[in-house]
Amino acid sequence: MDNPLPENENAKGGWKQDPAGVQANILEIATMVFAEHGLSGTRIDEIAARTRTSKRMIYYYFGDKEGLYARVLEAAYAKVREGEASLDLDGLPPTEALSRLVTFTFDHHRAHPDFIRLVMIENVHQADYLQKSDVIRRVNTAAIDRLAAIIRRGEETGDFCHGLDPVALHWKISALSFFNVSNRPTFSALFGTTLFSETAQRRLRDDVAAMVLASVRKTP
Amino acid sequence: MDNPLPENENAKGGWKQDPAGVQANILEIATMVFAEHGLSGTRIDEIAARTRTSKRMIYYYFGDKEGLYARVLEAAYAKVREGEASLDLDGLPPTEALSRLVTFTFDHHRAHPDFIRLVMIENVHQADYLQKSDVIRRVNTAAIDRLAAIIRRGEETGDFCHGLDPVALHWKISALSFFNVSNRPTFSALFGTTLFSETAQRRLRDDVAAMVLASVRKTP
DNA sequence: ATGCAAATGTACTGGCTAGTTAAAAGACTT
DNA sequence: AAGTCTTTTAACTAGCCAGTACATTTGCAT
Structure with missing residues (x-):
């Protein structure tokens, strides 16, 4: 929305470039269109039309369509993981921490459908562009590290069973x-939109958290 | 692979058309390419090149690209649900039946990646083409009916808790x-392929079944 | 065989779209 | 106030690709 830059007061006076x-404007629009x-x-012309600049500028700054797509993907991952990092769970008991993490993730995904769609698209492309970006890989291991920390604490307190795999747990969440x-579009086309009402989603989310919790909890 | 048709012995003699x-050949190839x-x-020319016939025939039989895509989608759903219908769970106790259903679904999805990819693609398109097909909707409610039957039996035996929603359960599975x-491509690009080895997948599958079972089981 | 409709082959086209060319205008340096 | 690098505009092009025109062949009915 707002750009993290020196004030651009190009309203009246001298400035123009x-x-x-x-x-930033190109990237923002391109994210939506992709x-x-x-x-x-995606048509580059559509992106151009929706930016405040021109097609020529897209090629000037991003080289070609694939270059722009790659940058969009990187920016999207960076933004999302940045949001996740804001969550601080170290103070909480492990059960509570994991529960919070799950509900947060569920809500967070729901709040960023464009990111989800980009990931879907990237999966259709066999993650070709993701593999080329080492930036993204680095950011994501952080998510696993956070989970591993929670698991370790849970094992120590005796709340969680032993030998849990943080990657597998992340997979479930x-x-x-x-x-x-x-899959909301196909799912609701087939089975109706009931499950996607606010109340049903809250229930689903809590249900999901309970499922994940149950899967790590020490069993008698 | 094989076509469900009157024998076409076009090897030697008179027949040619x-x-x-x-x-069927067009549909099969188109499924793969889409x-x-x-x-x-997708390029229609690529489909044509890989069929035993020509581009002209694609347009002759399927009208246009979207028409072909729609038919591919329908055929894919029909084929997959048909496979699912072969599973007979009525004789089993409800817990066992559900457990089998989950492991079957997990394996079945794994065995049909092309179908999964088509559904992903359809989701990117907001299920536009799915919505137009009432054939598909009808086939899918059968899946819910089967689940509802299991749930009812589980409630009767007291194994499952009351008020379970078959649609929500189907969603989880x-x-x-x-x-x-x-998401295998992005997931393994980010976190490695360990989770997708045969043994890890078996463990994951059993874990998933246990999770689903736990989510329906009557709690103290 | 002969008429007819269904099926197929060949060659083409027109519009769309990624990417470019050429040059001008802004801003910073001296 | 000139020189120079960066940013921006506007018009252009080349090739790809969905879809078609037209001709031809095949199979069947009579």
């Missing part, structure tokens, strides 16, 4: 949170 | 089985 602002139509479905957004 | 066979590249990413295939 604003490279960083233009780039998320809407996919890589091959992701699956239940991701599918909810990614 | 084989409309149904040609259509699953690989998506709707807008689908989420855990679907994500495993749909």
Whole structure:
């Protein structure tokens, strides 16, 4: 929405050029358009039309369509993981921490459908562009580290069973949170929209948290 | 693979035309290509090149690209649900029946990645083409009916808690089985392929079944 | 065989769209 | 106030690709 830049008061007086602002604007619009139509479905002309600048500028700053797509993907991952990092769970008892993490993830995915769609699209492309970006890989291991910390604490307190795999746990949380957004169109086309009302979603979310919790809890 | 048609012995003698066979061949190839590249990413010329017939025939039988895509989607749903229908769970006790259903679904999704990819693609398109097909909707309610039957039996035996929603339960089973295939590219790009080895997948599958079972089981 | 409709082959086109060319205008340096 | 690098505009092009025109062949009915 707002760009993290020196004030651009191009309302009246002298200023007119604003490279960083233009780039940010392109990236923002491109994110929306790629998320809407996919890589091959997107027309650069549509992006250009919706930016405050021109097609020429897109090529000037981003090289080509794939370059722009790659940058969009990176920016999207960065933004989302940044949001997740704001969550501080270290103070909480492990059960509570995990429960919070799950509900947060569920809500967070729901709040960022464009990100989900980009990931879907990237999966259709066999993660070709993701693999090329080491930036993204680095950011994501942080998520696993956070989970591993919670698991360790849970083992120590005796709340969790031993030998839990943080990656597998992350997989479960992701699956239940991701599918909810990614497959909403087909799912509601087939089975109605009841499950996607606010109240049903809250119940579902709590249910999901309970499922994940049950899967790590020490059994008698 | 094989076409469900009157024997076409076009090896030697008189015969040459084989409309149904040609259509089936087009549909089979188109399924693969659409699953690989998506709707807008697919080139009709590529489909044509990989069929035993020509581009002209595609338009002759399917009208246009979207028509072909719609038919591919319908055929894919029909084939998959048909496979599911082969599973007979009525004889089993409800807990066992549900457990089998989950492991079956998990394996079944894994065995049909092209179908999964088509559904992903359809979700990117907001289920536009799915909504137009009432064939597909009808086939899918059967899945819910089967689940509802299991739930009812489980409530009667006292194994399951009351008030379970079959649609929500189907959502959970689908989420855990679907994500495993749909997001495998990005997930393994980010976290490695360990989770997708045969042994890890078996463990994951059993874990998933246990999770679902735990979520329906009557609690003290 | 002969008429007829269904099926198929060949060659084409027109519009769309990623990417470019050329040049001008802004801003910073001296 | 000139020189120079960066940013921006506007018009252009080349090739790809969905879809078609037209001709031809095949199978069947009579």
